[in-house]
Every structure is written in C-alpha cells, then in structure tokens.
Amino acid sequence: MHDLNTFGFDVKAKYFQELKSMDDIHKLIENPEFKQTHHLILSGGSNILFSSDFFDGFVVYPNLKGIETLEETDDTVKIRCYCGEIWKDFVDYTVSKNLYGLENLADIPGKVGAAPVQNIGAYGDEVKDTVYQVHTIDLATGKTKVFNNKECRFSYRNSIFKELISQRTTHALYMIFAVDFVLKKHSELKLDYGNIRNYLISNNITNPTLQDVASTVKAIRAEKLPEVGVVGSVGSFFQNAIVSMDKYLEIKALYPNVPSYPVDGRDAARHIPTSVKIPTGWLIDRAGWKGYRENHVGVWDKQALVLVHYGDGKPQEIQDLMKKIQDSVKAKFGIEIKPEVNIV
Numbered sequence: 568m569h570d571l572n573t574f575g576f577d578v579k580a581k582y583f584q585e586l587k588s589m590d591d592i593h594k595l596i597e598n599p600e601f602k603q604t605h606h607l608i609l610s611g612g613s614n615i616l617f618s619s620d621f622f623d624g625f626v627v628y629p630n631l632k633g634i635e636t637l638e639e640t641d642d643t644v645k646i647r648c649y650c651g652e653i654w655k656d657f658v659d660y661t662v663s664k665n666l667y668g669l670e671n672l673a674d675i676p677g678k679v680g681a682a683p684v685q686n687i688g689a690y691g692d693e694v695k696d697t698v699y700q701v702h703t704i705d706l707a708t709g710k711t712k713v714f715n716n717k718e719c720r721f722s723y724r725n726s727i728f729k730e731l732i733s734q735r736t737t738h739a740l741y742m743i744f745a746v747d748f749v750l751k752k753h754s755e756l757k758l759d760y761g762n763i764r765n766y767l768i769s770n771n772i773t774n775p776t777l778q779d780v781a782s783t784v785k786a787i788r789a790e791k792l793p794e795v796g797v798v799g800s801v802g803s804f805f806q807n808a809i810v811s812m813d814k815y816l817e818i819k820a821l822y823p824n825v826p827s828y829p830v831d832g833r834d835a836a837r838h839i840p841t842s843v844k845i846p847t848g849w850l851i852d853r854a855g856w857k858g859y860r861e862n863h864v865g866v867w868d869k870q871a872l873v874l875v876h877y878g879d880g881k882p883q884e885i886q887d888l889m890k891k892i893q894d895s896v897k898a899k900f901g902i903e904i905k906p907e908v909n910i911v
C-alpha cells in the first residue's frame with residue numbers, strides 16, 4: 568500500500584479489497600475471511616499512520632464514484648457525492664459551478680468518504696457546515712443507515728464515525744458510501760482566517776470572487792505544507808491543544824506572544840473564556856523541533872505541526888519521533904499533545 572498512504576510507508580496487508588459498487592460491498596460482507604478478520608477502511612490514506620509495515624487484517628478500499636445534483640432552490644443546491652471521489656476535485660467542481668461553501672477547504676488531500684470522519688477543517692471552515700446527511704452501511708450486518716447532520720455529532724476534528732472507530736466497542740463499523748452537501752448560490756466568503764485577506768490584498772484583489780478565494784487557499788497551502796507524493800506526511804500530525812484559562816495565563820506570563828483562540832464556554836465570575844486553544848505547532852516550535860531531522864523522518868521546517876517521512880523509513884520511526892515531541896512539550900509546557908492522525 569505504498570501509494571495508498573501519504574506518509575509513503577511500504578506497508579502490506581493480509582487482505583485487500585477495492586469496492587466499486589454496492590454489489591461489491593454486499594459480496595464483501597458475505598466473504599468468510601472478511602467476517603473473521605479485523606478490518607480497516609482505507610480511502611486516500613492521508614490521515615493514517617500504520618503502526619508497522621504489515622497490517623494483519625482486512626483492508627477495505629471504498630471507491631464508489633459519482634456526483635449527482637439532488638435538489639435546487641433559489642438559494643441552495645443539494646449535491647450527493649460518492650465516497651471514492653477525490654476531495655479536492657470535488658471542491659474544484661463546486662467552485663466551477665459557482666457554489667459557495669467548500670472553497671476554504673480546497674486542496675485538502677483524501678477522498679469524500681473520509682471528509683466527515685474527522686470533520687475536516689481549514690481556514691476557519693469545517694465540513695460540518697455543508698454536510699446535509701451521510702449515507703453509511705454497517706459492514707457487520709449490511710444494513711444501510713443515514714445520519715443527518717446532528718446525528719453525525721460533529722466537533723473539532725471529530726464525529727460519531729471517528730469516535731466509533733477509536734472505541735471499537737461493537738462489531739459495527741459504518742462505512743460511508745456517499746455524502747449529501749448543501750451549498751449556497753450566493754456570496755458568503757470567509758476571509759478572516761489565516762492569511763487569506765492579506766494574500767488577496769497583496770495580490771491587488773479588492774473584490775474577491777469564489778474562485779479567487781479557492782486559488783488563494785491553494786497558494787497559501789502550497790507555501791507551507793509538504794507536497795503529497797513528494798514528501799511523506801499526513802498534514803497536521805497533532806491536534807491543537809485546548810487548555811484551561813489558568814494554564815494559558817501561566818504560559819502567557821512566560822511567553823507574552825503565545826498565540827491563542829478562545830473556545831466555547833465562559834467563566835461568568837471572571838468574564839473570561841474557560842478554555843483556550845493554543846496552536847500545537849507553536850508549542851512544538853518553541854520546544855525546538857521545527858526543521859529537526861533524524862534519519863528518514865523529521866519535523867517540517869515550514870510548519871512544526873507536520874511530521875515528515877523522507878523515504879525508505881519505517882512507521883516506527885515516526886512513532887518514536889512523536890513520543891519524543893510529546894515528552895518534550897509536556898516537560899516544557901505541562902501540556903499533553905494528542906495525535907490527530909489515526910494510528911492503526
């Protein structure tokens with residue numbers, strides 16, 4: 568699966584099955600090997616770290632294709648997209664149709680079926696704001712189930728699907744085979760996050776179009792993230808840290824320029840937020856890891872949140888580096904940072 572995980576590790580699986588149709592899915596569910604074996608759903612492999620170079624189980628590779636317009640009103644268009652479509656191509660398609668809602672999520676690697684799993688997000692937007700419903704099939708029973716937006720229990724880089732994968736409390740594992748999105752026909756651009764507005768101004772774009780925003784997001788991403796297929800990574804390896812206000816104030820006393828964003832919840836007595844998000848990339852950078860390299864792996868020199876594989880390495884090397892960074896951030900700031908990537 569070397570080309571099916573963006574870290575580019577040379578991993579093999581005991582069983583591997585591509586699914587191109589609902590028929591393929593039903594056949595798989597009847598397969599005795601599949602029934603008896605631990606399994607993993609693999610889409611674009613851009614958010615997966617294999618824990619060794621052999622996956623002793625069944626890899627299911629959903630690859631159903633298709634995009635359909637379901638409904639159109641004066642203001643919105645409802646579109647169904649099947650799981651095997653490439654996310655960034657789908658975003659380009661919606662932008663080319665002048666539909667608003669996904670432009671800040673341009674160029675995120677991976678496939679459409681995985682987008683709701685971690686509620687992908689970038690530049691102040693999350694996919695939860697456009698997902699209408701998610702079509703799934705329970706790989707244990709073959710029963711289909713539709714989750715509406717509320718039932719998906721979306722939160723920061725999380726959903727019911729990700730929770731069920733990490734808990735594995737039941738045999739049920741929902742495979743997402745299609746996602747319905749509601750997109751807007753009228754302008755509602757979000758320009759206030761990251762460098763979007765500055766980038767537009769520096770390129771003399773005063774009245775940006777939907778296409779301008781998508782192109783800007785792509786240009787900014789290309790400047791700071793490793794190119795998929797050239798340097799192995801999964802983008803942000805760690806989640807941003809959410810800390811209590813007291814912890815934040817403790818850090819701010821030592822580092823007055825610590826970047827921070829308030830998160831939900833307010834301390835009524837003190838008139839301040841109860842918790843604060845601190846970019847984990849900043850913590851890792853301050854702990855001295857940015858640009859660090861050890862044999863085949865390292866920390867990206869343009870964004871410390873990204874761990875990279877330069878080729879010919881083993882998954883264990885990334886895990887060792889992860890552990891060293893976690894220990895070092897804990898020792899310096901007293902904060903436990905958690906991986907965003909799915910380690911399987």
Ligand SMILES: Cc1cc2nc3c(=O)[nH]c(=O)nc-3n(C[C@H](O)[C@H](O)[C@H](O)COP(=O)(O)OP(=O)(O)OC[C@H]3O[C@@H](n4cnc5c(N)ncnc54)[C@H](O)[C@@H]3O)c2cc1C
Nearest residue numbers: 610611612613614676677678680681687688689743801802
């Ligand atoms: C350079 C780079 C930049 C990135 N930037 C961002 C970013 O800005 N924002 C962001 O949110 N993410 C980002 N990512 C992470 C990644 O692209 C997303 O999480 C993406 O949605 C993963 O899609 P995938 O198809 O590769 O999923 P995979 O990595 O194959 O799978 C991810 C998880 O979803 C499960 N899964 C996959 N498909 C299905 C399905 N059909 N049904 C049920 N479960 C499924 C898998 O079992 C696994 O647990 C980045 C990654 C890279 C390499």
